[in-house]
Amino acid sequence: MADRKVVIYSTPTCPYCKRAKDYLSRKGIPYTDINVAEDREKAKEMIQKSGQMGVPVIIIGDNEIVVGFNQSLLDKLLSQ
Amino acid sequence: MVIGGGPAGLAASVYAARKRLKALLISVDIGGQVNKTLGIENYPGYQFIEGPELIDKFQTQVSQFPIDQKIGYKVSRLEKSDDGFEAISEAGDRYQAKAVIFATGKSPRKLNVPGEAELTGRGVTYCAICDGPVFAGQRVAIVGGGNSALEAALDMVKIAEHVDLVSLTPLTSDAILIDKLTDVKNITIFTEYQTEKIEGQDFVNGMLIRDLKSSEGKRLEVTGVFIEIGLVPNSAAVSGLIELNKWGEVLVSCACETTVPGLYAAGDVTDVPEKQIIVAAGEGAKSALQAHRYLQRLAT
Numbered sequence: 001m002a003d004r005k006v007v008i009y010s011t012p013t014c015p016y017c018k019r020a021k022d023y024l025s026r027k028g029i030p031y032t033d034i035n036v037a038e039d040r041e042k043a044k045e046m047i048q049k050s051g052q053m054g055v056p057v058i059i060i061g062d063n064e065i066v067v068g069f070n071q072s073l074l075d076k077l078l079s080q
Numbered sequence: 081m082v083i084g085g086g087p088a089g090l091a092a093s094v095y096a097a098r099k100r101l102k103a104l105l106i107s108v109d110i111g112g113q114v115n116k117t118l119g120i121e122n123y124p125g126y127q128f129i130e131g132p133e134l135i136d137k138f139q140t141q142v143s144q145f146p147i148d149q150k151i152g153y154k155v156s157r158l159e160k161s162d163d164g165f166e167a168i169s170e171a172g173d174r175y176q177a178k179a180v181i182f183a184t185g186k187s188p189r190k191l192n193v194p195g196e197a198e199l200t201g202r203g204v205t206y207c208a209i210c211d212g213p214v215f216a217g218q219r220v221a222i223v224g225g226g227n228s229a230l231e232a233a234l235d236m237v238k239i240a241e242h243v244d245l246v247s248l249t250p251l252t253s254d255a256i257l258i259d260k261l262t263d264v265k266n267i268t269i270f271t272e273y274q275t276e277k278i279e280g281q282d283f284v285n286g287m288l289i290r291d292l293k294s295s296e297g298k299r300l301e302v303t304g305v306f307i308e309i310g311l312v313p314n315s316a317a318v319s320g321l322i323e324l325n326k327w328g329e330v331l332v333s334c335a336c337e338t339t340v341p342g343l344y345a346a347g348d349v350t351d352v353p354e355k356q357i358i359v360a361a362g363e364g365a366k367s368a369l370q371a372h373r374y375l376q377r378l379a380t
């Protein structure tokens with residue numbers, strides 16, 4: 001895992017986003033939270049990067065993109 | 081073996097573990113529909129708790145026991161075997177157990193129209209409270225006429241440029257929700273309209289609807305389609321094995337028994353009235369205690 005950056009695109013009302021953030025916090029993984037409800041440009045960026053419009057989108061390092069709160073996939077990617 | 085990780089399945093897992101049963105929990109996710117519940121005010125012990133937080137507490141409790149957890153796995157078929165039951169996952173893995181608790185809950189109902197599956201996540205969403213804000217300033221359609229559709233509409237009129245509410249029937253939601261929409265300027269309500277197609281290349285760019293009375297067709301220029309037309313029980317894996325009612329819910333006795341001995345069912349996937357977290361959790365507990373008794377009887 002070392003020093004890969006973790007970014008999460010979320011909305012404040014989305015329960016899956018909250019679970020994803022709680023999950024990262026519990027694992028002690030620092031992350032940058034981007035609220036796409038407030039920032040239209042960032043919302044576009046999320047859509048462009050993930051090819052879809054659902055939240056949350058979690059980006060690990062440069063190229064790992066996780067759409068939705070997929071805990072088993074996150075476990076796998078973050079343990080690498 | 082417990083199939084399903086919502087309140088019913090998690091409660092069943094805890095009870096099974098406390099009875100020292102060798103338990104395996106298989107589920108596509110942890111929390112199920114509670115993940116989409118923002119606030120809960122009717123679960124004993126909590127005046128108010130957020131859905132995700134309650135699920136975290138359930139999960140922490142389950143994790144204290146030596147329960148094998150296979151999360152992210154979908155059981156596509158459950159079969160009777162010589163020695164009990166065999167569950168087959170979508171990936172083709174096989175799991176055996178002497179007794180099974182089937183607690184797979186419900187999922188959003190699909191429209192089953194062209195474009196829906198292809199554009200899911202690309203403008204089509206089943207979680208308005210999650211994805212709604214991504215569509216701020218855009219024109220969106222909400223399909224449905226019940227409470228969840230109207231609640232989604234009330235949220236979206238505040239942030240969307242325009243909302244088209246499309247219902248196959250006259251609105252069936254509580255009158256108080258309909259009243260709240262009467263003075264809203266940026267909503268058009270189409271009742272007794274059939275949704276026929278969702279259009280778009282990479283993303284949604286329109287939706288075709290038809291007036292059931294005049295048969296006249298119409299294209300809505302929307303970039304988002306929110307589908308809020310109720311829930312269906314996730315019972316496909318056991319259809320043919322046990323009896324279901326006409327809605328696809330698993331028929332259970334008051335002891336959570338299905339029509340096959342050793343196979344119990346609990347929570348929203350069953351025909352038990354009242355789909356509530358507390359009811360599901362209670363049914364889950366009951367099913368695990370019943371499964372324990374069944375296994376004891378097998379052993380003697």
